Amino acid sequence: MRSDVHPLRLVAKALLLFVFVNAAYALAQPPVSSLSLYNVMFPGRMRLPFDDGSSTYTVMIDDVSAMLASHAVAKPKPEDEYRVLLIGDSSVWGETLLPNESISEQWNALNNQCNGKTIKFYNLGYPHPSVIKDLIIVEESVEYDPDLIVWFTTLNSLIPRRISAFMDANREDALRLMDTYDLAFPERETLIQLEPSFYQRTIIGQRSYLNRWFKLQLLGFVWSADRTDMDMQYFPENVEGNSPDVEDHVLYRQMEPTTDLQKLMVFEAFAAGQEIAGVTPILFVNEPMFIASGENSDLRYNRGYPRWAYDQYREAMREEAIRSQWKYLDLWNTIPPEYFSDTALHLSAEGERLLIEQVDPLVKSMLCQ
Amino acid sequence: MAIVEIAILACIAVFVGWLSKGRKLALLAVSALVLYWLQPHQEPVNLMFWLPTLTVFITALSWIITAKPDSRGWKENRAAVIVLLGVITFVDLNRFFQFDWFFPVETPRLQWIALVILLVSGMAFTLARLGKFNRFVLMLAVVALIGLLALIKTPSMAAWLFEAMATLRGKEAGGQSSLAWLGFSYVSFRLLHTIFDRLAGRLPSVSLAEYMNYVIFFPAITAGPIDRVERFVAGLNSPLPLDAEGWVDAGQRIFTGLFKKFVVADALAWIALNETFARDAQSTGWLWTLLYAYSLRIYFDFSGYTDIAIGLGRLLGVRLPENFDKPYFKSNLTQFWNSWHITLTQWFRSYFFNPLTRAMRSTSKPVSLWVTILVSQVATMVLIGLWHGVTVNFIVWGLWHGCGLFIQNRWSEFARARFSARATSLSSQRLFQFAGIFLTFNFVSLGWLFFALPSPESAWNAMLKLAGVL
Numbered sequence: 001m002r003s004d005v006h007p008l009r010l011v012a013k014a015l016l017l018f019v020f021v022n023a024a025y026a027l028a029q030p031p032v033s034s035l036s037l038y039n040v041m042f043p044g045r046m047r048l049p050f051d052d053g054s055s056t057y058t059v060m061i062d063d064v065s066a067m068l069a070s071h072a073v074a075k076p077k078p079e080d081e082y083r084v085l086l087i088g089d090s091s092v093w094g095e096t097l098l099p100n101e102s103i104s105e106q107w108n109a110l111n112n113q114c115n116g117k118t119i120k121f122y123n124l125g126y127p128h129p130s131v132i133k134d135l136i137i138v139e140e141s142v143e144y145d146p147d148l149i150v151w152f153t154t155l156n157s158l159i160p161r162r163i164s165a166f167m168d169a170n171r172e173d174a175l176r177l178m179d180t181y182d183l184a185f186p187e188r189e190t191l192i193q194l195e196p197s198f199y200q201r202t203i204i205g206q207r208s209y210l211n212r213w214f215k216l217q218l219l220g221f222v223w224s225a226d227r228t229d230m231d232m233q234y235f236p237e238n239v240e241g242n243s244p245d246v247e248d249h250v251l252y253r254q255m256e257p258t259t260d261l262q263k264l265m266v267f268e269a270f271a272a273g274q275e276i277a278g279v280t281p282i283l284f285v286n287e288p289m290f291i292a293s294g295e296n297s298d299l300r301y302n303r304g305y306p307r308w309a310y311d312q313y314r315e316a317m318r319e320e321a322i323r324s325q326w327k328y329l330d331l332w333n334t335i336p337p338e339y340f341s342d343t344a345l346h347l348s349a350e351g352e353r354l355l356i357e358q359v360d361p362l363v364k365s366m367l368c369q
Numbered sequence: 370m371a372i373v374e375i376a377i378l379a380c381i382a383v384f385v386g387w388l389s390k391g392r393k394l395a396l397l398a399v400s401a402l403v404l405y406w407l408q409p410h411q412e413p414v415n416l417m418f419w420l421p422t423l424t425v426f427i428t429a430l431s432w433i434i435t436a437k438p439d440s441r442g443w444k445e446n447r448a449a450v451i452v453l454l455g456v457i458t459f460v461d462l463n464r465f466f467q468f469d470w471f472f473p474v475e476t477p478r479l480q481w482i483a484l485v486i487l488l489v490s491g492m493a494f495t496l497a498r499l500g501k502f503n504r505f506v507l508m509l510a511v512v513a514l515i516g517l518l519a520l521i522k523t524p525s526m527a528a529w530l531f532e533a534m535a536t537l538r539g540k541e542a543g544g545q546s547s548l549a550w551l552g553f554s555y556v557s558f559r560l561l562h563t564i565f566d567r568l569a570g571r572l573p574s575v576s577l578a579e580y581m582n583y584v585i586f587f588p589a590i591t592a593g594p595i596d597r598v599e600r601f602v603a604g605l606n607s608p609l610p611l612d613a614e615g616w617v618d619a620g621q622r623i624f625t626g627l628f629k630k631f632v633v634a635d636a637l638a639w640i641a642l643n644e645t646f647a648r649d650a651q652s653t654g655w656l657w658t659l660l661y662a663y664s665l666r667i668y669f670d671f672s673g674y675t676d677i678a679i680g681l682g683r684l685l686g687v688r689l690p691e692n693f694d695k696p697y698f699k700s701n702l703t704q705f706w707n708s709w710h711i712t713l714t715q716w717f718r719s720y721f722f723n724p725l726t727r728a729m730r731s732t733s734k735p736v737s738l739w740v741t742i743l744v745s746q747v748a749t750m751v752l753i754g755l756w757h758g759v760t761v762n763f764i765v766w767g768l769w770h771g772c773g774l775f776i777q778n779r780w781s782e783f784a785r786a787r788f789s790a791r792a793t794s795l796s797s798q799r800l801f802q803f804a805g806i807f808l809t810f811n812f813v814s815l816g817w818l819f820f821a822l823p824s825p826e827s828a829w830n831a832m833l834k835l836a837g838v839l
Contacts, residue, residue, distance in 0.1 A: 007616035056645050214636065221640045221662065225655030231645055 026201040032213060036069035042220030044072030046099040047123045047229055049216055056231045057222060059215045062169035064140050066213055070220075073122040073144045082119045082367050085141055087134050088152030091287055091345045092125025094352070099229055101349035107356050114368035122146075128164050129156035131269035132183060136166075136173045138273045142280065148367055149282045150359065151273065154289070154345060155305060155313040158265040161253065163187045168194060169209075181272035184264070242340050244294030246302060252309035261309055262316045271324060281366055284328045285359060286317060288335040288351075290344040302344035327366065331358055370407065370591060372631060375677055378403070378587065379623060382684035386611055393578045393605065394452050396586075396685065401425060401456040403587040405472050409549040413540040414531060417473035418460065420550045424585065425453055426489050427514075431560045432580040433493055434502045434510055435567040440574040441497050449578035454486060507568050511561060518557045521548040523759035552590040554756065558716055559584045563598055565720050573599045579606075588681035592674035594692040594712040601687065608686025619683035626676030629669040637666035642821045647831040656834055663821050664814040668697065671710070697813070700805030702770070702777045705813060713753065722749045742778055747771030757820075762828070766819035773812055 038044045048067045051060040061067055068074055077083050086092050086104055094102030100109075104123035112119040122144075124137050134157065138149060167174050171194055178185055185191070199205045223229065250257055274282055290302045300306045314332060321328035339351030347355060370378075385395045404421035411417075433441065461482045463472045476482075496502075520526050528546040535542040563580070566572040575583070575598060583601045609615060640646075641663035642656075650656040672693040682689040694708035706714050726745045729736045736744075747768060754767025791797065815835070818828040833839035 005613060005617050007613055007620065010617070010620075056643075215639050218636060218640050221655060221658050222646055225652050225659055226646060226649040227651050228649050 022202040022204055025203045026198055026205070029201060031065070032210065033063045033066035034069050036066070036074070037217045037220050038070040038223075039072065039075045042224045044075055045070050045223060045229060046072060046105060047093055047102060048126050049229070050093060050127055057226070058219060058229045059212045060165065061209075061212050061216050062166045063209070063213075064136055064166075064170050064173065066216065067126075068124075068137075068140055068144075070216055071122070071124070073124065073141060077145045080117045082114070082117045082147045083145060084119060084121045084148045084150060084363065084367070085124050085138075085144075085146045086121055086150050086152065087138055088125040088287070089129040089134075089154070089157055089345070090125070090127035090343075091154075091347060092123060092152050093127050094123070094125070095127055095343075095346055096341045097349055097352070099227065101352065103347075103352045103356060106349070106352050107360070110356070110360070112360070112364065114364060119363070119367060125152070126166065128166050129154065130160040130164065130167070131157050131266050132160050132174055132177065132185060133164070133166050135177055135181075135183075135269045135273055135276070136170050139173065139177065139276050142277055146277075146280050148363065149273070149277055149280060150285060150363065151270070151282055152285045152287050153270075153317075154287045155261075155310055158267070158269075158313065158317075159253075159261065160185055160266065161187075163191055163194070167191065171195075177272065181268050181275075183266050183268050183272070185266070240342060242290045242292070242302065242337065242342075242344055244292050244297070244337070246292045246294070246296045246300040248296045248299065250299050250306040250308060252306050255309070257306070257308040259309075261312045265313070265316060267316075267320050267324075270320070270326070274324075274326075281327065283359075283362060283366060284321065284326050286314065286328070286330040286332050287345055288331045288333070288347070288355060290337050290340040291333055293337070304344050327362070329359060329362060331355065334358055370674075370677075372627065374407070375623070375627065375681075378681055379684060382588070382681045383611070386608065386685040392608070393582060394448055396605075397449060397578050397582055398452050398456055400582060400585045400587040400590070401453060402460070402472075403590065404551060404585060405456075405460045407591065408473070408551045410473075411545065411549055413543050413545075414534045414538060415473070415475055416534075416548075416550075418476045420548075420553075421460075422457055422485075424551075424553065424556055425457065425581075427517075428556065428560065428581055428584045429453065429489075429493060429577065430496070431510065431514075431563065431584075432575075432577050433496045434506055435563045435572055436577075436580065437572075437574045440576055446577040449576065449581065452578075453581070457482065457486065504568065507564050510564055514557050514561055514564075518554070518756075519759055521550055521553065522755070522757075526759075552585070555590065555593050555595055556584055558595050558713070558756075559598070562595070562716060562720070566598070573602065575602050586682070586687070588678040588685070589689060592671065592678065593710070594675060594678065594690050595716055596690055596712065600690070604687045609683065609688060611684065611686065615683060615686075619680045622676045622680030622683060624680075626673045626678075626680060629673030629676060631673075634666050634670035634673055637662045637669065641666040642818075642831070644821075644823055644827060647822060647827065647834070650831075650834055653835060653837045656831075660814050660817070660821075660831075660835065663817055664697070664810070667817060667820070668693070697810050698806055699809055700802050701781065702773050702809055702812065705809050706770075706774070713756070717749050717753055721752060722746075725749075739779065743771075743775045746774040746778070750774065761825055762819045762823070765825050765828070766816055769816045769819065773816075 049058045049061050049070055051058055061070075073083075073085065092103060099105055102123055103125075104121040107119075107121040124141055126133065126137065131153065134151065134153075138151070168191075171191060174185075175188075175191060177183060178188060196205070203210065252259075252261075255261070270282075270284065289305070291297075292300065292302050298307075301310050310332075314330065317328070318330065320326070335347065335351050335354050339348050339354060340346060341348045341351075381399055385392060385399055388395055401421075404424055405417070408417045408421050458479075460472050461476045461479060463474055464476045464478075467474050520530060524546040527548045528542070528544075530548060531545045532542040563572055579602045580598070582605060583596070583598050586596075586601070589596070611619075640659055642659040643663075646659050647656070650659075675692040679689045679691070690712055692711050692713075694711065696705050696709040699705045699708055722745050725748065726741055729741045729744065730738075735741075748771070750769075750771035751764055751767035753770075754763035754765075757763050757766075788801075815832065818831050819825065822828045822831060830839060
């Protein structure tokens with residue numbers, strides 16, 4: 001039946017084909033990441049894909065093109081829509097919150113309208129505090145024609161310190177932006193050295209990424225059925241809230257109060273964002289945070305920030321906003337402590353609603369007038 | 370089994386299949402070693418050594434009581450005995466070698482093993498001297514095997530067993546409710562098959578090496594198929610040559626199996642219906658796709674492993690029976706069960722369904738046909754359910770299929786008389802065929818809810834969601 005088949009020749013041919021396909025892939029580097037079944041076969045996601053640790057509903061993909069391609073923002077903008085992009089870290093993404101409790105969906109639920117258009121908010125927050133990460137997302141997302149960008153920030157974001165998986169996955173974008181806008185990043189040289197080898201560019205070398213990309217596409221079925229991207233069995237009952245007492249030290253990332261933090265803050269990223277956004281206005285918002293009132297609260301505002309560091313940051317941010325004529329809202333102490341969830345920056349669903357109440361008037365005025 | 374383990378087993382299969390002398394004994398040694406190698410590690414009570422050893426002992430004792438006296442001679446079987454005891458001793462000595470990546474290292478002291486071997490050998494020797502075993506002994510063995518199977522398949526009893534063993538070793542059981550005993554579901558059914566055939570006087574004369582190889586044949590130890598002993602031994606004694614065609618056959622099956630299991634099934638596992646997805650579902654239509662994903666996943670996973678087993682068997686020169694035949698393309702439930710886990714279904718047909726049907730129909734006052742069909746089909750399917758685990762879910766799953774088979778049987782009778790004349794054109798036959806496939810697939814998929822979800826209540830809720838009423 002198969003007497004004409006020679007197993008060794010078959011194996012040799014298979015190996016040759018394997019090598020050829022891998023080499024061709026490495027050389028061509030097809031834009032797999034920008035291909036997506038979301039917004040075509042499945043509805044776009046409300047938040048960028050982020051693995052909350054349970055891996056049930058989503059996957060850590062990190063590549064910004066793949067992330068945005070799966071997001072609802074990648075859908076063409078309707079004529080009757082004002083498109084507002086929300087940029088920031090985990091507090092914008094909404095850790096410990098379901099998608100419909102996150103800031104964007106609560107804002108959308110208000111169904112704000114002006115000039116005959118609906119104001120639609122898109123959550124482009126991603127749980128890693130870094131303005132360089134934010135800038136990469138801003139650069140990629142301006143092509144989706146936003147009418148306004150609301151950029152939430154905090155001290156941790158302004159002093160990026162390490163190469164995250166996100167930075168590694170978007171290495172070329174990160175380096176290009178650093179070079180173009182002269183952004184300070186302490187691990188820049190290390191990032192340069194992370195250039196993928198020829199092997200890492202082959203299908204075999206990228207098997208982990210391709211597997212995760214494939215999983216993201218398949219999870220579209222689950223997203224369509226359940227409209228959630230995190231397993232809520234972990235939240236909110238198991239969330240450990242913020243303690244009113246804080247540690248009795250004043251170090252910020254091992255830095256003493258004598259440190260001039262302003263030198264480390266990458267304000268250039270905001271300026272770059274303004275330039276990239278072009279005519280699209282940006283509203284900068286200093287995120288609200290939990291303020292401790294118990295033991296050692298004279299030393300620290302919370303677990304993350306000693307008073308000296310955060311005060312330096314606020315002052316510098318205020319000065320920079322005035323100097324650069326940014327639209328800037330400082331909401332650092334505007335949310336009562338009981339509206340925070342597991343960290344000093346993560347808000348509860350009710351806290352998000354309070355935050356919206358404070359930003360909403362300015363957003364409307366910027367869009368509608 | 371992981372891909373690396375399958376690759377290692379394939380290399381070993383090629384080597385053993387290539388041997389012209391001592392092939393049966395080499396295969397026996399490898400199969401016995403694989404029992405220890407693949408036995409899952411369980412905490413807090415580690416039975417990685419004792420469970421495979423128990424499999425070997427139970428199989429050997431089953432051979433003694435089922436083998437004909439003329440095939441139990443020491444001379445013909447001593448090599449097999451030496452191989453088996455050698456493997457057990459070799460694995461036990463790993464407490465000194467410490468190859469923890471390959472075999473259990475927490476093995477008992479050698480004197481304990483020597484004592485157990487002595488006891489079992491003494492029992493085996495005494496049994497072997499007894500000559501022919503009567504019906505009572507064989508039935509006792511059947512009860513013991515079914516009892517053992519029920520013990521490990523019943524969560525509460527398995528938990529109790531675990532607790533007892535943990536206490537014996539001065540440990541906390543830690544809430545374990547299952548006993549991972551590699552391949553015992555298949556081993557016990559192969560043993561029961563030989564005992565039933567012995568009772569019926571159909572069992573051929575087989576040596577210890579042949580019998581052990583049949584029961585613990587390493588390609589089929591984790592996921593079947595459940596071959597028949599006479600068929601297997603015939604294949605073992607006249608191995609197929611590993612020529613060009615053999616290589617292509619084996620390679621094709623192994624690679625198809627690897628693709629089915631590690632690409633298709635593992636990818637479908639991400640989206641296959643589970644408790645969390647069913648609980649959070651908001652869209653009826655998309656929930657159906659998750660259920661279909663589960664149906665496909667379970668098929669590709671199981672049939673993938675079967676392909677790998679058949680491919681590995683082919684490398685050894687043994688052709689294992691097929692276990693699947695495009696089950697989701699069958700137009701009624703009877704056909705589905707003739708093409709899904711075929712060897713298990715055939716086993717139940719031979720040793721339960723047919724005898725029960727015969728018994729019900731051959732009494733002085735025969736039970737009516739429809740009652741016979743209902744009782745035998747429901748009872749058979751419930752037993753098949755219980756084979757997977759003694760839980761309410763599997764009983765309900767069995768009832769689902771048993772009732773489905775009965776309804777389909779009655780409907781076929783009803784429809785044949787009325788509609789067969791109408792379905793004369795090719796297009797109408799195709800329409801009926803397609804409708805049958807659609808209905809059968811959906812019926813089977815709904816039945817999988819009892820597999821996928823932890824309780825009948827959650828399965829029922831999911832059914833309501835699928836119907837759009839919840």
